Amino acid sequence: MIGPLIKGLRITFGHLFKPAITVKYPYEKREVAKRWRGRHLLRVDEQGRELCCYCGLCEAVCPANAIRIYGMEDPTFTRSDVGKIAEIYEIDYRRCIFCGFCAEACPRGAIVLTTDYELAEPEREKLLQTKEVLLEKR
Amino acid sequence: MSTVKVTIDGITVEVSPAATVLEAAKVAGVDIPYFCYHPHLKPAGLCRMCLVEIEGMPKLAPACVTQVRDGMVVYTKSDKVRKAQEGVIEFQLLHHPLDCPICDQAGECALQDITFRYGKATSRFIEEKELYPTKFYGPLIVHEQSRCILCKRCVRFSTEVMGGADWNVYWRAAHSIIGAYEKDVVANYFTANLVEVCPVGAITSRLYRYKTRIWKLEFSESVCPNCELACSVDLGVRENRLYKVKHNNPHPTPWMCDKAYFAFDYVNHSERIVWTLKREGDKMVSVSSSDAVSEIASRLSEYRGKIGFVVDASVSFEDALKVRALAEALECRDCDYRVYGEDYLPLEGSVKSLSDIESARAVAVFCGDVGISHPVLALSMAKAKMAGTKVAVVSSFDTYLGERATEYIVPLPSKEADCVEALLDGSYRDDLGVDKSEFERVLEIVKEAEVFVVGTRADAYLRNRIKGFAEGAGKKVLFLNTGSNALGMCRAGLFSEGVGNILEKVKAGELKALFVFNADLFNTYPNRELVKEALESVEFMVVSDVFFTDTASYADFFLPATTFAEADGTVFDLFGNERKRKRVVVPTEDVKDISAWIELIADAGEISLPDVQEKEPSVAVVEKKAEPLDGKGLEALVVFPFYRSALYSNWCSKFSEVSSSPVVHLSLEDASRLGVSKGDKVVVESSGLKFEFEAALEEFLPEGACVLEAGFDRFPVTALLKGSWLTKVEIKKA
Ligand code: SF4
Ligand code: SF4
Ligand code: SF4
Ligand code: SF4
Ligand code: FES
Numbered sequence: 001m002i003g004p005l006i007k008g009l010r011i012t013f014g015h016l017f018k019p020a021i022t023v024k025y026p027y028e029k030r031e032v033a034k035r036w037r038g039r040h041l042l043r044v045d046e047q048g049r050e051l052c053c054y055c056g057l058c059e060a061v062c063p064a065n066a067i068r069i070y071g072m073e074d075p076t077f078t079r080s081d082v083g084k085i086a087e088i089y090e091i092d093y094r095r096c097i098f099c100g101f102c103a104e105a106c107p108r109g110a111i112v113l114t115t116d117y118e119l120a121e122p123e124r125e126k127l128l129q130t131k132e133v134l135l136e137k138r
Numbered sequence: 139m140s141t142v143k144v145t146i147d148g149i150t151v152e153v154s155p156a157a158t159v160l161e162a163a164k165v166a167g168v169d170i171p172y173f174c175y176h177p178h179l180k181p182a183g184l185c186r187m188c189l190v191e192i193e194g195m196p197k198l199a200p201a202c203v204t205q206v207r208d209g210m211v212v213y214t215k216s217d218k219v220r221k222a223q224e225g226v227i228e229f230q231l232l233h234h235p236l237d238c239p240i241c242d243q244a245g246e247c248a249l250q251d252i253t254f255r256y257g258k259a260t261s262r263f264i265e266e267k268e269l270y271p272t273k274f275y276g277p278l279i280v281h282e283q284s285r286c287i288l289c290k291r292c293v294r295f296s297t298e299v300m301g302g303a304d305w306n307v308y309w310r311a312a313h314s315i316i317g318a319y320e321k322d323v324v325a326n327y328f329t330a331n332l333v334e335v336c337p338v339g340a341i342t343s344r345l346y347r348y349k350t351r352i353w354k355l356e357f358s359e360s361v362c363p364n365c366e367l368a369c370s371v372d373l374g375v376r377e378n379r380l381y382k383v384k385h386n387n388p389h390p391t392p393w394m395c396d397k398a399y400f401a402f403d404y405v406n407h408s409e410r411i412v413w414t415l416k417r418e419g420d421k422m423v424s425v426s427s428s429d430a431v432s433e434i435a436s437r438l439s440e441y442r443g444k445i446g447f448v449v450d451a452s453v454s455f456e457d458a459l460k461v462r463a464l465a466e467a468l469e470c471r472d473c474d475y476r477v478y479g480e481d482y483l484p485l486e487g488s489v490k491s492l493s494d495i496e497s498a499r500a501v502a503v504f505c506g507d508v509g510i511s512h513p514v515l516a517l518s519m520a521k522a523k524m525a526g527t528k529v530a531v532v533s534s535f536d537t538y539l540g541e542r543a544t545e546y547i548v549p550l551p552s553k554e555a556d557c558v559e560a561l562l563d564g565s566y567r568d569d570l571g572v573d574k575s576e577f578e579r580v581l582e583i584v585k586e587a588e589v590f591v592v593g594t595r596a597d598a599y600l601r602n603r604i605k606g607f608a609e610g611a612g613k614k615v616l617f618l619n620t621g622s623n624a625l626g627m628c629r630a631g632l633f634s635e636g637v638g639n640i641l642e643k644v645k646a647g648e649l650k651a652l653f654v655f656n657a658d659l660f661n662t663y664p665n666r667e668l669v670k671e672a673l674e675s676v677e678f679m680v681v682s683d684v685f686f687t688d689t690a691s692y693a694d695f696f697l698p699a700t701t702f703a704e705a706d707g708t709v710f711d712l713f714g715n716e717r718k719r720k721r722v723v724v725p726t727e728d729v730k731d732i733s734a735w736i737e738l739i740a741d742a743g744e745i746s747l748p749d750v751q752e753k754e755p756s757v758a759v760v761e762k763k764a765e766p767l768d769g770k771g772l773e774a775l776v777v778f779p780f781y782r783s784a785l786y787s788n789w790c791s792k793f794s795e796v797s798s799s800p801v802v803h804l805s806l807e808d809a810s811r812l813g814v815s816k817g818d819k820v821v822v823e824s825s826g827l828k829f830e831f832e833a834a835l836e837e838f839l840p841e842g843a844c845v846l847e848a849g850f851d852r853f854p855v856t857a858l859l860k861g862s863w864l865t866k867v868e869i870k871k872a
Contacts, residue, residue, distance in 0.1 A: 055239030056351035071348045082240050084348045107239050 023122040032115050037098040039116040040091055042134045043109065050079055050135070051110035054086040058102035058111055066095035067102060089134060093119055147215060152732045159186055159201035159212055170214050171223065171252045173230075173337050174289035175202040178392040180298055185230070185289050187252065189222045191212045198222050220256075225315060227257035227387050233268045235284045243339030245352040249287060270315065276323030277795035279333060279341055280398055281316050286340035290318065293334045298402040299393065300328050301520045301542045314554060316340070325796040327513050327538055327780050330399030345792040346382050355381055360720040361709060362398035362700035363622050364784045365450055365512050368711040369394050373703055373722045380405045380703050380723055381723075390711070391493050395513035401784035401793040404684070405701045405723065409789065411686045412726045415696035422686075422696060427728050429743075430695050431735070435743030437678055438468060446640040447473035449632055449732075450656040451621020452785055454707025454719060457605040457732035458630035461655065462770050463747040464736045472530050472640045472649060475627035476620075477657040479638055479664045479861060482598035483755045484625045485605055487615035489589060491806050492518055494614060498588040500528040502580075504558045505600065506593010509538025510780045512618055512712070515591070530583035532558055533593065533847045535775055535803070540838060547572050548838045551775040554602045562607045571840065590615045595863070598760040616712065622785075625710035631753030637663060638861060644672040651678040655732050656699055658687035661849060664776070664859040685789060698729045702785075705731040769866035770826065772808060773843045776856070776863045782849030800847040800855065802831035802869065805839035812871055819872035822846060824858050824865060830872055844869065 023030055043051050054071030073089040074080045083123075103112050121127050144159070149166040158181060163170045173185040183203035190201045193211040200221065201212075213219060230249065240242040251404065270283035288307070293316065296305040304318050318324050324332075332341045362369045362383070370389040374382035383402050385394035404410075414430040415422040438445070447465050449458060458475070464855035465473045495501055496518055509516040520542040523529045531543040534551040549557040549572050557570050557577075561584045566577050590613055591605055601617060608615045619625070627633065629836040634640070637659070643649045645668065652673075659669045673692040681693035690696050707719040730738075740747050767773065781787065782798040788794055800824060802813060816822055818833045831846065839845065844867070848855040858865050 053240050053349065054351075056354070057239070059351075060353065070350055073348050082237070084240050124573070 032117065034115070036115040036117065037100045037113040039093075039114050039119055040102070040129075040134055041112050041114050041136055042089060042131065043112060044136050045081065049081055050085050051108045052086050052089065052106075053080060053082050053084045053108060053110070054089075055107060057105040057107065061101045061105040062096075063099060063101065064095045064097045066092045066097075068092070084130065089131040091129050091134060093121075093129060094124060142206055142210075144206045144210045144212065146212045150784070153206055155206065155208075157188060157206050159192070159199070159204045159206055159210070161216065162206050163190075163201060163212070166634070168214055170201050171256055172202055173248055173287055174291060176291050176294070176335060178299075179291060179335070182290055182294060185287065186226050187223065187230075189217050189219060189226065191219050208386065211754050214789045223256045224258050227253050228261060228263075229430060230287050231257070231261060232263050233284070234287070235267065235269065237285075237629075241285065241339035242342045242347055242352075242746050243285075243336075247339060248337035251780055273317060273323070274344070275318060276325050277792040278325055278329050278344055278396065280343050280344050280347065280586065281317055282339065283317070285338050286316055287338055288314055288316070290316075291335040291337065292341060295331050295335050295393075298524065299331070299517065299521050300326065301524055302326060305332065320433070323796070325396070325781070327395055327509055330385075330396050330599065333399070334394070343399065344755075345403060349378055350381050352382075357384070357386070358720055358722045359387065360703070360722065361711075361717045363709075363719070364395075364397040364401065365514075365622050366619060366624065366712040367512055367514050368436070368622065368709055368715075368717040369398055369514060370717075371398050373720070375703075375722045378723055387798075391514050391518050392695045393514060393517055395517070396780070396793065397513065397784040400786055401790040402703070403791055403793075404786040404789035405703050407685070407786075407789045409686075410684055410698075411696065412698050412729050414633070414698065414728050415686075415693075417694045422693075424693075425729075427697075427738075430697065431738045433741040434680055434695055435739050435741075435745070437651075438739070438743050438745070441468075441678060443469040444648070444650040445470045445472070445653065446644055446649045446651070447632075447653045448477060448637055448640060448655070448657055449473070449627065450477055450662075451473045451475045451619070451624045451627050452702075453623065453627075453656055453732060454705065454709055455623065455626035455630055456707055457655070458627050458632045459750055460733040460747070461653075462631050463750045464653075464745070465741065466748050466750060467740065467745045472634050472643060473632050474634050474637045474640055475624065475632050476637050477662040478620045479636070479662075479863075480594075480597075480620055481603050481635060481636060481760070482596070482617075482619075482818050484619050484628045485601055485615075485617045486714075487592075487605065487608075487617045489614045491614040495519060495589050495591070495616070496522045496527070498522070498527055498528070500583045500586040501589045501591060502561075502584045502587040503529065503531045503533065503536075503539060503543070503591040505533060505595060505596040506618060507533065507536050507538070507553050507595075507777065508591065508593055509536065509617065510778065510783050511594045511620065513538075513780075515618075515712075520592070528583045530580045530587070532561065532580060534661065534843060535593075535777060535789040535839070537780065545576070546838070547576055547580050547584055548840055550840055550843050551773050554595065555597065558596070558600060559603060562603065571847070576604060584665075588613060592617045594618050594620045598761045602760060623709040625712070625714060626708065628755050629710065629752045630752065633755065638665070640667070641665075641668050641672040643682040644676050647675065650676065652676045652680075654679065654681045654683075654689055654693075656683055658683070658689045660688040660854065660856065660857075664856055664863050665861045666854055666857040666859070668861070669856075682732060684786060698725075699735075700725055700731045701731055704729065707731070765862070767864065767866055771824070771868035773820070774846050774858070774865050774867040775843065776846045776848050776859060776865070778849040779847045782847070787849065800829075800831050800850045800853055801834045802847070803834050803836040803839060804869070805841050805843060806835055806837060807841040808844065808869070809833065809835050812869060814869075816872050821870045821872050822865040822867045823870065827857055829853070829855060829858070 061069040070088040151166045172188040188201040189198040191213040357372040370387040372384045372386040413424045414427040416425040516539045528547045679688040682697040704725045
């Protein structure tokens with residue numbers, strides 16, 4: 001009867017003197033793996049022009065239907081080197097499952113997943129993130 | 139007809155001896171890849187993608203140009219064929235930029251699909267690819283030579299179907315490029331087909347360019363709302379917005395015109411009024427639709443028997459019936475659809491399909507610009523002409539068919555009808571002012587003609603005259619009407635003595651209230667002063683339209699209306715067939731079709747709508763109108779140019795951009811007398827009104843006539859008119 005109790009308490013007290021495995025988030029942050037799949041980033045080239053040319057492949061491959069894009073012409077080639085850019089680029093973090101397929105599908109390396117995992121927002125609607133947020137230039 | 143047996147990949151089929159191996163393979167259900175073959179163009183054998191192995195032939199043969207023989211045995215999947223296919227694709231891709239991520243054709247591109255299925259994944263070509271600059275041919279299309287595979291489908295469309303040689307191949311061999319020679323704008327009413335026939339993304343539409351991807355669009359079949367041919371179109375919608383209109387069904391012809399392809403973006407226009415508006419003093423304020431409906435209903439009883447109804451001929455048959463039901467419930471007889479001031483109703487003319495025209499030995503076309511009013515009909519006549527049909531055109535102004543006709547008379551606008559009558563009488567008269575030998579040549583064709591096509595300018599008298607003549611002579615006639623559902627309007631009984639009569643009655647105070655559906659009378663009725671006086675004197679007016687037009691600015695209530703893509707409906711095409719419009723876009727709550735508005739009004743006013751039946755038009759015998767054309771100067775015919783002739787063209791961005799400013803067409807003689815050359819600004823003056831036009835010189839126009847373009851935003855040319863589209867003006871160089 002008393003045997004199991006003592007056994008249990010020994011484990012409990014034993015842990016009191018071992019170092020903690022949790023960290024004091026948000027004061028302390030953990031290193032994550034280099035290939036961590038967190039918040040997306042829309043990349044730009046050295047001249048600040050958007051790489052995304054709205055080919056629509058990430059939108060098509062996304063298993064969660066989280067991406068929504070509309071394109072437009074960039075006749076002066078100031079925002080893109082191919083004359084075509086995404087007018088609207090939205091990722092819905094209410095849907096995204098961080099599979100990374102979008103990054104894999106992108107022929108121009110325009111969309112990548114970063115190690116930023118702090119995605120919480122005070123309102124659900126804010127989880128729908130637009131190009132302004134996703135673009136590297138911001 | 140005898141048939142021959144062909145075996146393709148082990149499947150034996152019987153086909154006509156005139157068929158090609160490719161057509162036989164289609165019958166057998168065997169897939170042969172091709173680029174340059176097009177079911178409605180002559181085979182060219184250019185791309186070599188369709189190579190097949192035929193027993194007994196030492197070399198591979200192109201299936202699209204090889205005719206079948208009895209007992210022929212064809213292999214399409216042998217190693218030899220596979221190797222050839224891989225080789226052809228490798229060649230096609232040598233200089234191809236492979237920029238599918240940017241290209242608008244990706245997803246519906248033959249090169250992409252065929253490479254994926256038949257090509258190799260790697261290329262041995264490591265040299266630098268040749269790149270060509272992108273060329274924008276005006277607001278409608280863009281040509282990217284780098285992507286072109288030189289299949290010449292576009293060139294064959296231009297030369298075989300459209301009949302103009304300016305879109306062609308320039309330079310030779312590896313340096314060949316496709317395009318229009320020394321021309322910066324290509325807008326020939328049928329530009330859309332260049333985009334549609336191009337199997338790759340070399341010719342693309344600037345309206346659709348880069349907006350979305352083809353696989354995001356959901357297509358549903360509907361009909362084009364712009365003319366009576368009611369071509370079958372596929373409407374491509376994404377997220378409840380219309381992005382693309384495509385022709386996908388060879389009905390009535392395999393081709394379409396620019397109105398359908400480029401003039402639909404008004405549906406998404408930001409200036410559309412999608413709220414119900416009510417007049418308060420000088421201002422229109424937004425009200426809830428239920429308030430508006432009950433207020434309208436409460437005013438109606440006051441005007442029982444004194445209401446006029448004007449409806450544009452593009453609305454659906456169901457809507458027209460509802461308008462008539464409301465009119466009958468309110469004991470009103472004055473309802474009409476002829477907003478262009480026409481005096482005629484659709485006449486039955488015994489032509490039952492386009493093939494009647496295409497198979498005729500000779501066709502005569504009278505009084506109209508078929509290229510503008512019924513584009514695809516003009517195209518099919520131009521094509522028939524190239525196949526040997528004789529086409530005679532009698533018209534004062536014809537921008538498309540005229541140049542392509544076998545024989546052509548250009549009378550003065552005031553003599554146009556007389557000229558046709560003289561042809562029917564078979565005798566030349568000096569006062570017609572046309573060349574006698576020309577007249578004789580046209581007369582030959584008119585005598586021989588199996589079909590008469592009567593254009594929209596012919597009035598009721600002439601129509602009856604032609605009908606009588608044709609019945610006597612055993613010829614078929616096709617009567618063309620303005621508006622895409624004139625036949626439906628007429629069947630719904632939505633006609634009285636004409637819109638002009640309604641306006642006169644309003645002006646005289648006989649009618650006190652007016653309902654106007656989808657029509658901007660200031661733009662369409664050829665007497666602006668009458669419209670203005672009528673609308674100023676009307677006590678109560680309800681306008682239902684898509685945009686807040688000049689007419690709407692006189693309204694007491696404005697009810698937002700649906701467009702062709704937002705409501706189901708039936709229309710009747712030129713040949714009397716029933717065609718269905720489909721609702722593919724769901725409009726916002728306040729936007730309703732005419733039927734819905736009328737039902738709401740009837741409910742609110744406790745008006746019971748009677749069940750109205752179709753009405754047979756009474757064909758009245760009309761006297762010849764003999765209004766002398768008075769005034770000084772040149773005879774001026776006012777017309778809507780093609781790029782202003784589609785519904786709401788002023789709100790179609792790329793389409794309206796093609797004709798950016800109104801043009802006056804002058805004959806060479808008048809131009810040299812006035813010292814005007816092409817592109818000069820000229821002032822057109824009549825009864826104290828002045829308009830500034832840009833001059834264009836027209837070889838075909840007779841001396842003493844000019845043509846003014848109407849339909850431009852904030853350019854009220856209809857002010858020059860007094861009930862007919864013909865007037866006299868004085869022209870000066872600005
Ligand atoms: S990570 Fe996966 S789920 Fe998230 S947007 Fe990309 S493809 Fe879609
Ligand atoms: S796959 Fe890349 S280039 Fe294509 S739309 Fe997505 S982010 Fe843009
Ligand atoms: S532009 Fe298109 S249709 Fe014309 S030749 Fe080139 S690939 Fe063929
Ligand atoms: S011919 Fe008439 S119905 Fe056909 S696409 Fe053109 S406007 Fe529309
Ligand atoms: S399809 Fe036969 S050669 Fe092009």
